[in-house]
Amino acid sequence: VMTVVSKVTSFGKKAGKIGADDPRKVIHGVKVGIALTLVSLFYYTRPLYDGVGGCALWAVMTVVVVFEFTVGGCLYKGINRAVATSTAGTLAVGIHWIASKSGEKVEPIILSSSVFLLASAATFSRFIPNIKARFDYGITIFILTFSLVAVSGYRVDELLRLAQVRICTIAIGIAICLVVCVLVRPVWAGQELHLLVSRNMDKLADSLEGLVEDYFMKDKKVEGEVSCSQRSQGYKNVLNSKASEDSQANLARWEPGHGKFGFKHPWSQYLKVGAAMRYCAYCMEALNGCINSEIQAPEHMKRHLRDVCMRLSLGSSKVLKEISSSVKSMKESRSIQVLVGEMNDAVEELQVALRSLPKQLTQSPAAAAEAATIEKRHCVPATTISLMEVMPLFTAVSLLIEVSERVGG
């Protein structure tokens, strides 16, 4: 009994934490409740009951399956459902009519084979990436509606009346979904994507600073070390961001203009920026590996490179943060050129510092030098990789300047 109780409480705590982290999730739950209650109230109102009540089932079903977290998701499913239901219904009624004209024996054969062929073809088409991204749900509904109508034993004139009522209820369901979704604290997929990209940029900037700091400060035990190394792990969220970025960009395409986003907002640019950021994150993962490697460079090496590396990482993270804030505000940043210039200066300083390293080595006694160089390998990548990072950064910079030019004032 105690384990069950403790499990329930830990589950409750987890749920509470999710709700506290993102209250919109709680609000989403409430919104679904509102939409469903509206449909059921609709049903209880007598005059409407007599009209479309018999098919209220379809309105409820529509609300349950169409209501999504973001407006884009809601629109995607709503439009797909509406279009798929009407085209599949029309097609099925047409085939029904042909079948009914061709005699009682052939009728089931025509109907069954049409269901077989269309269902097979439609299911296969879901494997084509473009179609899957935009019409996956629509195809399911298409197969469903077509088979239902084709299989049903009704006559054509009955079917037409039924189709009318059914499309009407589905339209009501979709309308209720959209109204609740847009009016009650809407969550726009586009905005989510926008925030995700700028948040990821901030995370990268923090991580970059944190990683380099961790590396050079490792021996001086600083207080608050945990928070520091936690900060430096933020890039890990960026590593696997592709799936969520792709899906949000897909949904954002369905959304009309809202807020600062125009109707034809360049969502695909966000994906490019996202890819550039992931590339940065991959480099940082490699950098992280160097930093946590067992073999460490000797102290005097580190000291030699510390300041300039710190300056470079600070410069890079400043550039990232500036881009992130310019993405957030959708304005071209004025200081970005200056910051990029500073970062480039830091790169050159690092190159100078590295150039002077071998001199130090030749000056020190041969044996010590040799020992040092074995370990130098583990120091050098740490610095050269941060150089490497600068390259994708440039890509990101140029892409982002493009985006902010297209988007912002």
Add this chain to the structure above:
Amino acid sequence: VMTVVSKVTSFGKKAGKIGADDPRKVIHGVKVGIALTLVSLFYYTRPLYDGVGGCALWAVMTVVVVFEFTVGGCLYKGINRAVATSTAGTLAVGIHWIASKSGEKVEPIILSSSVFLLASAATFSRFIPNIKARFDYGITIFILTFSLVAVSGYRVDELLRLAQVRICTIAIGIAICLVVCVLVRPVWAGQELHLLVSRNMDKLADSLEGLVEDYFMKDKKVEGEVSCSQRSQGYKNVLNSKASEDSQANLARWEPGHGKFGFKHPWSQYLKVGAAMRYCAYCMEALNGCINSEIQAPEHMKRHLRDVCMRLSLGSSKVLKEISSSVKSMKESRSIQVLVGEMNDAVEELQVALRSLPKQLTQSPAAAAEAATIEKRHCVPATTISLMEVMPLFTAVSLLIEVSERVGG
């Protein structure tokens, strides 16, 4: 007209290519067709028509939404649907009974508020990761069934009869799905995951060899260069493999034992191996950046390191391929220890080679040495990163030995 025709033909070609690449996708389409035709034939058979025919709608709907590409997906949806429908139905009938006892005025209030509360709570619970992974579809069906039953104006005894018929048709639908899914060329999610992991390992091995070869052979224009650099880009598929691995591992949990996989196959181990492989792929992305960097190391440097680097990459890729084939055959490999030993030898050789580098530098004239070292930075990471790769490789090795011990003979 011409553009439409050319679009249609290019679309047809694309679809044909997808079908040719993976005939199972075509077979899946045919399987859905078979399942739907079976249901419709079921419907046309008169005696059955009189029994459950009126609810055949539910059987068709079940087949359309439950049928998935893999057996695991089919089982996941089928079990979720069955359990959710029955629990939600029972709960709704219970609340209906309570509401009907409490007077006509209070009845709609009780029903509406129960719909509101349950729908909100259930929708929110979908945000909890564990529940989302296992019961996402079940919760949708739970909300749907509960609202449908609660909203419907039927009396309790009518409801019970209806529920019986409906559950019966849904059971028929699920049974047809499972039979077709398992008997006609089944695709097991577990096997897919298994193959994906070993295929990704092969890709990593090929890429590693290819990348290092590309780097050191760049100047000698070899024939068949394109195929070589295509080979070396295979690791890019591994970078974003997390989503598909996670979903397949989730589905594989629902599958019973099949083929060489026991009932409690350690699917979570595959995820760990997958994570280790992704880490390798991140390092290779960084390595790729070094190789394509504009500044290249001077020839004599490259020559100095070429042989030992090639040996190391060959050794690593041999280890990867050996692990991959031992995963494929699910047998512990005997030669793996030898290969790992060879790889470690190569690592040590590389360390020796690197140690002798600075000596060469000091021997050459000062100016040349300086110029060389600027560029050395771009050579060194190429080799040190392949050293770095060895570490996650060890992780992968140890994990895989674990897996093969648990799984294999």
